[in-house]
Amino acid sequence: MTLDLVAIVISAILVNNFVLMRFLGICPFLGVSRRLSTAMGMGVAVIFVMTLASAITWIFQHGLLTPLGLDYLQTVVYILVIASLVQFVEMVIQKTSPALYQALGIYLPIITTNCAILGVAFINVREYYSFLESSVNGFAGGVGFTLAIVLFAGVRERLDVAETPAALQGVPIALISAGLMSVGFFGFRNLFHFLFS
Amino acid sequence: MSRLRKLVDDFRNGIIPENPLLRLVLGMCPALAISTAVMNGFWMGVAVTFVLTGSNLLISLIRGLIPSRVRIPCFIVVIATFVTVVDLTMNAFLPEMHQILGIFVPLIVVNCIILARAETFASRKPALNSVVDGLGMGLGFTLALVIISSIREILGTANLVVAGWRVFGAGLPFNPAQVMVMPPGAFVTLGLIVGALNLATRRRSRRAACREEARS
Amino acid sequence: MKESLRLPLVLATVCALSAGILTLTHGVTSELIAARAAEALAAGLREVLPEAETFHDRSDVPAIAAFPEIGQVHEGRRGDAVVGVVFRVTTAGYGGPVEVLVAVDATGSVAAVRVVGAVRETPGLGTRITEREFLDQFTGTARPPLTFGRDVQAITGATDSSRAVLDAVNVGLKAHAALGAR
Amino acid sequence: MVAAVITLFVMGLAFGGLLAVAARKFAVDADPRTEAVQAALPGVNCGACGYAGCSAFAEAAARGDARPDGCPAGGPALALQLAAILGKKVEAREREVAQVLCAGSRSEAPDRAVYSGIPDCRAAVLIAGGPKGCTYGCLGLGTCVRVCRFDAMHMNANDLPEVSGDRCTGCTACVKACPRGMIVMAPASRRVHIRCNSRDRGAVVRKVCTVGCIACRLCVKECPREAITFADNLARIDYARCDNCQACVKVCPMHTIGISPERVQARGA
Numbered sequence: 117m118t119l120d121l122v123a124i125v126i127s128a129i130l131v132n133n134f135v136l137m138r139f140l141g142i143c144p145f146l147g148v149s150r151r152l153s154t155a156m157g158m159g160v161a162v163i164f165v166m167t168l169a170s171a172i173t174w175i176f177q178h179g180l181l182t183p184l185g186l187d188y189l190q191t192v193v194y195i196l197v198i199a200s201l202v203q204f205v206e207m208v209i210q211k212t213s214p215a216l217y218q219a220l221g222i223y224l225p226i227i228t229t230n231c232a233i234l235g236v237a238f239i240n241v242r243e244y245y246s247f248l249e250s251s252v253n254g255f256a257g258g259v260g261f262t263l264a265i266v267l268f269a270g271v272r273e274r275l276d277v278a279e280t281p282a283a284l285q286g287v288p289i290a291l292i293s294a295g296l297m298s299v300g301f302f303g304f305r306n307l308f309h310f311l312f313s
Numbered sequence: 314m315s316r317l318r319k320l321v322d323d324f325r326n327g328i329i330p331e332n333p334l335l336r337l338v339l340g341m342c343p344a345l346a347i348s349t350a351v352m353n354g355f356w357m358g359v360a361v362t363f364v365l366t367g368s369n370l371l372i373s374l375i376r377g378l379i380p381s382r383v384r385i386p387c388f389i390v391v392i393a394t395f396v397t398v399v400d401l402t403m404n405a406f407l408p409e410m411h412q413i414l415g416i417f418v419p420l421i422v423v424n425c426i427i428l429a430r431a432e433t434f435a436s437r438k439p440a441l442n443s444v445v446d447g448l449g450m451g452l453g454f455t456l457a458l459v460i461i462s463s464i465r466e467i468l469g470t471a472n473l474v475v476a477g478w479r480v481f482g483a484g485l486p487f488n489p490a491q492v493m494v495m496p497p498g499a500f501v502t503l504g505l506i507v508g509a510l511n512l513a514t515r516r517r518s519r520r521a522a523c524r525e526e527a528r529s
Numbered sequence: 530m531k532e533s534l535r536l537p538l539v540l541a542t543v544c545a546l547s548a549g550i551l552t553l554t555h556g557v558t559s560e561l562i563a564a565r566a567a568e569a570l571a572a573g574l575r576e577v578l579p580e581a582e583t584f585h586d587r588s589d590v591p592a593i594a595a596f597p598e599i600g601q602v603h604e605g606r607r608g609d610a611v612v613g614v615v616f617r618v619t620t621a622g623y624g625g626p627v628e629v630l631v632a633v634d635a636t637g638s639v640a641a642v643r644v645v646g647a648v649r650e651t652p653g654l655g656t657r658i659t660e661r662e663f664l665d666q667f668t669g670t671a672r673p674p675l676t677f678g679r680d681v682q683a684i685t686g687a688t689d690s691s692r693a694v695l696d697a698v699n700v701g702l703k704a705h706a707a708l709g710a711r
Numbered sequence: 712m713v714a715a716v717i718t719l720f721v722m723g724l725a726f727g728g729l730l731a732v733a734a735r736k737f738a739v740d741a742d743p744r745t746e747a748v749q750a751a752l753p754g755v756n757c758g759a760c761g762y763a764g765c766s767a768f769a770e771a772a773a774r775g776d777a778r779p780d781g782c783p784a785g786g787p788a789l790a791l792q793l794a795a796i797l798g799k800k801v802e803a804r805e806r807e808v809a810q811v812l813c814a815g816s817r818s819e820a821p822d823r824a825v826y827s828g829i830p831d832c833r834a835a836v837l838i839a840g841g842p843k844g845c846t847y848g849c850l851g852l853g854t855c856v857r858v859c860r861f862d863a864m865h866m867n868a869n870d871l872p873e874v875s876g877d878r879c880t881g882c883t884a885c886v887k888a889c890p891r892g893m894i895v896m897a898p899a900s901r902r903v904h905i906r907c908n909s910r911d912r913g914a915v916v917r918k919v920c921t922v923g924c925i926a927c928r929l930c931v932k933e934c935p936r937e938a939i940t941f942a943d944n945l946a947r948i949d950y951a952r953c954d955n956c957q958a959c960v961k962v963c964p965m966h967t968i969g970i971s972p973e974r975v976q977a978r979g980a
Contacts, residue, residue, distance in 0.1 A: 137496055139346035143339065143425050150761050158763060184714050188401060188555040191419045192393040192547055193722065199386050200726035204733050211737035226756035226764035228385075229423050231342040238416040277831050283512035284504075287338050291504030295497040302497070337783045382734055383536045383727055387543045390723075394547040401554050405561035408569075413649060415625075432753040433789060491654065491686075522862075533735060537727025544723030548715040556712075 121252050124245075128256035130304040134232050135264040136297060141232030145265055146290055148226065155269035159262025161223035163255060165205075166236055169198050170254025173237040174247050194237045202228045232261055268294060320445050327449030333426040334457035335510050340426040343417045344458055345499040351473060354462030356410050358455025360399045360418060362448065365427050367395040369435040369447035376436045388431050389422065396422045426450060457506075465502055469493035569645070574603055574615050577632035577641045581605025581612045592707045598700050602708075605632075613640050616704055618697035623689035625649040627658070631701030637709060638671035642698055655690035663691070673702035745773040751792050752782060772797060778882055807881040807896040809864070809874045813849040814906035814969060816869035820845045820920035831857075836890040844919035847909040849893055855885035876971070901950045903957055905930075906969045910943045924967045930959035 134140045141162070148158045173194050181187055206224040210217045227233060236257045240250035271293050280289045333339050340361070347353040371391050379387050400418045404411045411418065421427065430450055435443040467473055471489040473480040492498045574584050587593075587602040601617040613634040619626050627648065632640040644659045657663060666681045675698060677683045683691035749769040756764035760781045762771055771777035772793060779797055780790030826835050826842035832854040840846045851870040863878035864885060872885075876899055886894045893908040905924060909916050913925030926944040931937075938952035939959060960968045 139342050139496065139499070140420075142341040142345060146338070146341070147761060148763055154763055180718060184718065186715050186718065188397060188551055188559075189548065189715060189719065191397045191400065191422055192390060192544070192551065192719065195389050195393050195422050196386065196544065196722060196726060199389050200730060203385070204729055207733045207737040223763045225766060228389075229425055229428060229756055231420050231423050234420060234423050235416060238419060242416070277829055277834050279830055281508075283515055284508040286511075288504040288508035288511065291500050291507065295500030295504065298497040298500055299492075302495075339783070379539060380536055383540050383730060386540055386726065386730070390540075390543050390547050394550055397551050398554050401551075401558040405558040405565065408562070408565060409646070412646060415649070429753045519862075533728070533731035536731040536734075537724045540727035540730075541720045541723030545716050545720040548719035549712075552712045552715045 120249065124249060124253050125256040126307060128253055129260040129263060130301070131307050133260045133264055133301050134235065134257045135261055136294070136301045138235070139231075140235035141230045141261055144226055144230050145261075145268065146287065146294070148223070149265050149269040149272055149290075152266065152269045152273060155265045156262070157220055158223045158226070159258070159265050161220045162227060162230065162232065162261045163258030164220075165198075165202060165224065165227045166233055166254040166258035166261070167251055168201065168205075168254075169233050170236055170240055170250045170257075171247065172197055172201060174240060174245075174250040177241055178247075190238070190241065194234055198233055198237070199228045232257060264297070268297060271297065320442065323442050323446045324449040327446060327451070328453040328456065331450075332453040332457055333450050334454055334461075335507055337426075337429075338507060339429060340424045340454065341503065342420065343424065344461060345496070345503060347414055347417050348458060348462035348465055348499060348502075349469065349494045350413075350466050351459055351463045351475060352410070353413060354458035355455065356403070356407065357414060357417065358451070358458045360403065360414075361421055361424065361427070361454050362451025363399055364392065364395040364421055365430060365451045365454075366444055366447035367398075368392045368427060368431055369443035370440055371395075372431045372435040373438060373440045373443035384436070385428075388428065388436070392427055392431065393422045426454060461499075461502055461506060464506075465493045465498055469495075469498060570601075570617075573630050573643055573645050574605070577615055577630045577643050578605040578613045578634075580607055582607050584615070587614070587708075590708065593704060595707065596700055596704045598697070599704055600628075602704070611635060614705055614708060616701040617645075618700050620693040620696045620700070622648075622658075622693040623650050623655050623687070627690070627693040627697070629694055629697035629701075631698050633701055633705040636671075637702070637705060638669055639667045639698060639702065641665075642667045642694065644694065650687065650690040654684070654687040657684050657687060658690045658694050664694070667694075667698050670698070671702070673699045673706070675699055675702070745769045747796050748772050748793060751789065751796060753789070806899050808876045808879045808899045809855075809881070809883075809885050809894050810897045810904050810971070811849065811855075811872050811874060811894050812904060812906055812908050813847075813871065813891075813893050814922045814967060815843075815845055815848045815920040816851065816871045818869060819922045820848050823919075833888070833890045845909055845911075845916070845923065847891060847893070847907075847911070848920065848923075849891065854888050854890075855894060858884045858888040860884065897950050900955075901948075901953060902955050902971045903948065903953060903960060904969055904971060905939075905946050905948055905967055907945065907967045910945055912944055916944075922965055922967055925965055927964060929962045929964065930968065933958050933962045 128134065132138055135142065135145050144158060149155045176193055176197055177190070181189060181193060202224050209220070209224070236254050240253055245253060272290060275289055275293065284292070327333065331337060334341070334344055343357055343361075347357050368388075368391050372388055396419055399421070400411075403414075403418060430446060434446050438446070463473060467485070468490050469492075471481070471485040471487055490498075493502065571584075574581075583606050584603040585606065587604045588600070590602060593599050593602055598618045598620055599616050600619055603615045605612045605615060613632055615630055615632045618629045618631055620629065621627070627644060627650070628646040630643045630645055632642070634640040642664045644664070648656050648659055650656050650658065663684055667675075670680050675681060675695060677691070677695065681695065683695075745766075749766060752765040752769060760768045760777065760783065762768040762777065768777055768782060772779065772781065775797070779794035782789055782793070821844055822842045823844045824839070824842045826838070828834055828838060830852050832841070832850045832852045835841045835850050835852055841850045843850055849871055851866065851872075853866055853872070855872050856864045856866060860882070861878050861880050863875050863880070864872050865875070867873040872894075881896060883896060886896060891908060897904065906922070907924040909920070909923050911919075913927065916923040916925050924945055926941075926946070928941055928946070930946055931939045931941050935956060935958060936952050936954060938949050938954075940947050940949055957970065960970060
């Protein structure tokens with residue numbers, strides 16, 4: 117049992133990283149990674165929401181959709197759950213602790229439209245994960261996202277100082293360096309064969 | 314007459330000046346993931362265009378009834394409905410393409426372009442303009458997707474498969490660079506295309522500035 | 530009180546409308562999807578086991594439970610003589626799951642192998658597992674476990690994808706042996 | 712059919728209620744201008760503006776940190792709208808233009824070391840305060856020119872940045888980028904500027920630069936409208952009071968005080 121969980125964690129963080137391998141969550145990945153501090157804040161908020169979203173969407177799937185045979189409503193139910201959940205959590209944090217809101221809360225609205233959150237919910241369903249496996253996958257996916265965005269923020273801060281051709285400045289050079297990072301992550305490709313076979 | 318002019322402008326707007334993918338750099342998740350083959354890019358573009366036009370129409374029709382506090386969830390549900398309709402119809406009529414595009418069809422619902430257009434445009438403009446804007450944006454997105462995926466497919470597999478027909482027959486003479494159909498290739502291709510577009514507009518604006526300088 | 534009542538009502542009606550529309554679409558499309566799937570399966574079976582005239586679904590045979598990869602089992606008959614058995618096997622490829630139809634004739638050797646459904650292997654390399662040149666090598670092989678080099682040649686540069694098909698054929702042969710022993 | 716409609720209706724009711732109650736119980740008062748900007752924004756939180764979502768961008772725009780056209784999702788139409796909301800506040804004061812307060816190019820203020828590293832002032836400054844003799848002066852590596860998105864800044868013949876007033880939109884990008892803090896915003900119509908940023912004593916300045924401010928205070932006494940303030944060895948012009956009378960220019964022994972060219976018309980915002 118624990119071997120499966122370890123396999124899920126390694127796959128979500130390294131082998132099939134959500135951002136660099138599965139292209140989930142690219143918009144915030146490129147948008148919010150200009151400074152290391154905002155990238156870290158974004159990462160932690162994504163971990164929190166992905167774990168929560170994975171767990172709750174699993175409950176809605178196995179508690180409501182499958183028994184009633186309404187699988188075709190998955191998209192509507194999941195996005196409704198995620199959007200309302202995030203908006204509610206944002207209001208709670210904004211009211212209860214402004215300090216935490218300043219550090220993490222401001223990232224919450226951006227997370228509703230993040231492909232990674234809805235993406236992980238769909239992956240959990242298609243891989244027939246159990247409740248525990250889904251939550252772990254959500255958590256590991258968040259950690260993978262944070263790893264990618266923090267590394268990328270470091271790269272982008274160097275980019276600001278480096279001399280890039282005028283036309284490539286901004287998004288183009290960021291995309292190209294993300295491509296090179298993705299090549300780096302290819303190194304983990306057969307980590308599984310190494311560990312598990 | 315000016316109304317028609319306005320409609321044409323709205324339509325043309327989404328294709329070049331405000332191309333969602335290459336100009337505003339939004340909605341990249343699907344663009345990077347499925348642009349390994351030109352047919353994937355085309356059908357994803359068609360799906361996004363349908364959802365965009367449909368949701369723009371419905372949102373601009375019901376925009377008066379929705380209280381502002383619950384605006385985002387309502388728009389999201391409307392968009393999710395159109396996405397599920399596309400998901401089901403594609404599964405029925407194009408099962409293979411539906412399986413290839415996988416989770417990126419339902420993921421259209423969180424595609425930044427659609428919610429952005431719904432919010433900035435559809436919820437403030439009359440229905441006709443919204444539909445035209447949706448079409449324009451969708452077409453721009455499809456165009457950009459087709460361009461990216463054909464570049465990647467040609468470089469990555471030395472061939473181009475359009476609706477089952479192999480354009481280059483046995484394949485182009487060069488040895489295909491397999492990295493182009495892998496994730497790194499996607500990032501680099503999109504980066505270079507956006508860069509090339511910046512170069513073109515920068516050069517055009519500089520030439521315009523010189524002309525203006527010469528005149529003043 | 531009015532405001533905090535109107536909000537949920539509006540959202541609820543929008544959701545209800547959406548549910549209505551989707552149920553209608555689902556109603557229409559689900560029949561189409563089922564019909565199309567059945568059609569594709571029938572075509573696949575005929576292609577893999579041409580000699581058989583009629584196919585009988587044996588997916589619920591207890592012996593199959595031992596093979597989780599096998600989704601369906603169809604027994605092909607000409608008249609009432611069993612001509613062969615077709616297994617629909619799903620194995621893990623490079624880019625995602627690969628669905629393979631493995632037809633094993635009465636003598637226990639492989640009649641034919643086809644890859645069905647969408648293939649998400651690496652375009653240009655992995656996708657070549659659908660080509661006859663690779664698949665026809667399996668015809669005539671019998672004693673599982675088959676291996677690369679001895680019985681069959683893998684596609685260069687697409688080992689993961691080729692192994693997926695090899696595993697599927699091995700599973701088919703073992704399942705047929707288990708069924709035969711019944 | 713019925714099951715689907717009922718389940719979603721109930722879910723909509725539940726979530727709508729949750730949000731409505733939360734909205735009331737957790738109401739937080741925000742400053743009206745941020746609210747106005749936020750209402751205009753798409754509310755999509757796509758992050759393309761570099762801020763963590765629309766509310767963060769709205770606060771930054773209201774504070775004046777973010778530029779009105781900083782939201783790509785909204786496109787130019789939204790930029791105009793935001794400029795209108797924010798512009799109304801900014802337009803009240805006269806249009807501001809960037810001014811480079813250093814006249815010491817390599818010939819007037821020679822380098823004391825040869826720098827061969829990343830060709831960027833922010834990087835050069837990290838290494839022992841940069842190659843220039845004067846530790847407050849312009850390094851001439853062109854960061855401000857590169858950061859300027861309106862092509863309003865160019866390096867002139869003797870390697871000092873020059874601002875073309877009609878192109879500068881007052882976005883303050885160069886002010887933030889310059890590690891020496893040597894670029895200030897001045898109203899477009901002002902033409903007299905003390906082109907020096909050095910806090911060293913006069914004797915030190917003489918050693919490193921031939922056009923630096925040596926803190927002799929002649930200009931402070933000379934100015935008829937007391938528009939020049941003096942602090943830690945450096946004279947500064949208070950642009951609100953100065954009326955371009957150029958009395959100080961004649962009296963300055965080091966010719967530090969320069970006059971910017973006449974051709975600066977106010978450009979339509």
